[in-house]
Amino acid sequence: MMKRILFLLFTITQFSLLAQTTISGKVTDSKKQPILGASVYLEGTYDGTSTNEKGEYTFTTEETGTQTLVISFVSFETFVKIDDVSKFKNLQVKLRDDINSLDAVTINAGTFKAGEKAKVTVLKPLDIVTTASAVGDVLGALQTLPGTSAAAEDGRLFVRGGNAEETQIFIDGVRVFTPYSPTPNNTPTRGRYSPFLFKGITFSTGGYSAEYGQALSGVLDLTTIDKPDQEKTDISLMTLGVGLGNTQIWDNNSLSINTSYINLGPYTAAFPDRNNWLKPYQAASGEAVYRHNFKDDSMLKVYGAFSYTDLDVIQDDINFEDGFRFGLQNRNLYINSTYKNKFGNNWKIESGVSFTNDNSTVKIIDDVVNNTENSAHFKVKIRKQFSSRFRIAFGSEYFITDFNEDYTPVNNQKFDYGFNNNLFASFAETDIFFSKNLAAKIGVRVENSDLLNQFTVSPRTSLSYKTGKSSQLSLAYGQFYQNPSNNYLKFHQDFKAENTSHLIANYQHTKKNQIFRIEAYYKDYKDLVKYDSEIASFDSNFSNNGTAYAKGIDIFWRQNQKIKNTDYWVSYSFLDTERDYRNYTTSATPNFASAHNLSIVGKHWVEKWQSQFGITYNFASGRTYTNPNEPGFLNNKTKNYNSVSLNWAYLIDQQKILYFSVNNALGTKNVFGYNYKNTPNTNGNFDRQAIVPNADSFFFVGFFWTISDDKKSNQLDNL
């Protein structure tokens, strides 16, 4: 008995000695260069080693039968081979580049990204709120990027010769129909939504993905925060008003609320501007985001925002002796809900719904206009990753807009009018990485508009090639359609969609803390709306005969920390554009487009004073206006626009911040254009009035206090 067992034991030991197998081979990259330090092992066992300088590896194992050999190394795709263990001898393995790694090519023509997820960020999260001219507004910060025109009296995004309506804004991929707060003439607007709730920004000035439609010039997609860090309460006291925010987290849920009340009354009383305010500008707004994480990584977000704006003002106007009265009441409700989930083998589904209800009552002199817009957007997008080198995305969306307006002229009866604009769209797109150095995105979008009874097909494509270790070249082409603006659709519906094509070439060079990019583009507009009256109305004769072009060069340069504690960036845009649209009598450069735009933004942190100082310089060359005393249309140019803005954020302690900012600190008298009198004076000349900002300079003081359990966080990120 004993003997037998001993024998058995002996045989087992023998057997295992015999069964020791040597595994060996060599690991190289795609250029046959040996890889040092790659991990080579049999999965599920302790047996393995690292490759040496020659990329070689050798180790022994007692495992037998079918085994899985794994070879992995950072920034390469992991190699896996399942075979009999005896076959893993002198195995020559070429690891493929991991195209997800940071140094791989990115498809980026036309697009700027901000946020930590982006491979190349042009704006850091803090920048939105520490840029001197931005005053905490996302739109203000984006206006320091190339491709935008400084229309300081308007505040909306004017992208590459397109007017503001040509840029669409999305939250989590779902459309925002009325993104801008209403303001009187020559007062810049702000985005309705506070920057605190967003973690990432994608701003595209052309050539964007087939996922986005109904935008001729630009797309801005804001991504809300998935999971807030901690429970806290934020209190803001500002010269313009007060703000209160609170975040609660429980189980897999979180709720963030932000409210604010702005009243310009005290400010304009202390520093009168050029207007006569009957009722000061006041705005109350509230936002809430609810997020729920499900067990399986899926996520539901519901975002809601409500705002109410009210003002009544008399503005100087050369054609109205008693001034031009403009009163406005606006209420706006926006709800956006998205749901993300994964299923099957690398499939992802994202769905979203948004709903907007916007009501404005506008008093123009003694006439009253009241309009209501109800809009909704439904969207489903499915993505599938076949491999890290090949992905597809496709989806469908439906837009509904119901617009109604009534107009009551003084001492006259009311007119009612409106329209329904429903649009169905589908898109499909594929990303192909041929190698770490060459990638393409090819997509197509189809849209069918009920209102215009039109079906459109827009191809989109872009290609990127890595020309060196830190540089890449990209090309993009796309066709874009957009229904005419509500301003025309409410009077006339027999239109075609306006359309344009973009052709873009981009070169980018990035190093740590340094980005240089230059982009050239050409845009060719067709089927723009034209009409023959001074303002669009029922009496106008409308057509789709308008055309336009825009071409230019955008340059961006950013360097961080090269000078200690200092970040700066420079944006320059050259724009050559002419339009023959609206009621233009001939093709001309529109008033909002400047040929040269320059922004220089700098920030410097002084540790000793716990302060961040910021400066922004904006320059824009003169803008066109029509001088009726001379022949021609848009025949003159204003002087150049110059503005220097400064800010100072002082961290009193970890939870209290004092913030000062001044826009146009030097008080430069900027002119945006001229208003001419309708009738000539006794000499036969038309008198004029300069269109100027309501106040040359604007300053802001705020105190921000965060209360949280750990007493550590502050609203630096809010500034």
Next chain:
Amino acid sequence: MKKVLFIIAIFIATGISAQTKYQKGMQKAFDLWNQNKLTEASQLFERISKAEPENWLPAYYAATVEIISSFGVKNETVLTAKLTKAQEFLDAAKSNSENNPELIITQALLNLGYIAFDGQKYGMTLSGKNNMLYAKALEISPNNPRVILGKAEWEMGAAKFFGKSTAPYCDAIKKAIELGKAEKVEQEFYPKFQLKRAEEVLQKCEG
């Protein structure tokens, strides 16, 4: 009877030898670590973690080595690759040991890797997260010296940034040292309190 005893003996022997394999592997990995062969150490921890898919310790150490070796890395591609890998190990460890304070503070350390690399880019979102992580770890395990030390060190960094006194944290460090000395580690290869490091931190705090 003999037969039974013998069979039992074999069972025990095999049991021991299986354990020894783990012990041997872990010991070897620690040796590599001590010899500063970080790549090899991390790779061995990785192999052990895959072979022992229900034990959180090897994955915890694989993550820790990757995180520690990421400090001082200048190239963002390498840094992101390292920390992404560390995150995978940490996630694997977490799935075996929920609400483990050791893993929570390691997550905070991983976040610090990003913050140390580019405070402006990552500081805004990650420092709030770290505050929460330390608070949570302390709630679960109020007398864990590693948690107390990690939290104090993190808060010291913030206080220094704001030019505040670091004195309030020295007591916490002292307490951690005391607790660390008295701590009896029950599980083999359970994270140990690094007394020498703690004393260095205390010196910085008082100095």
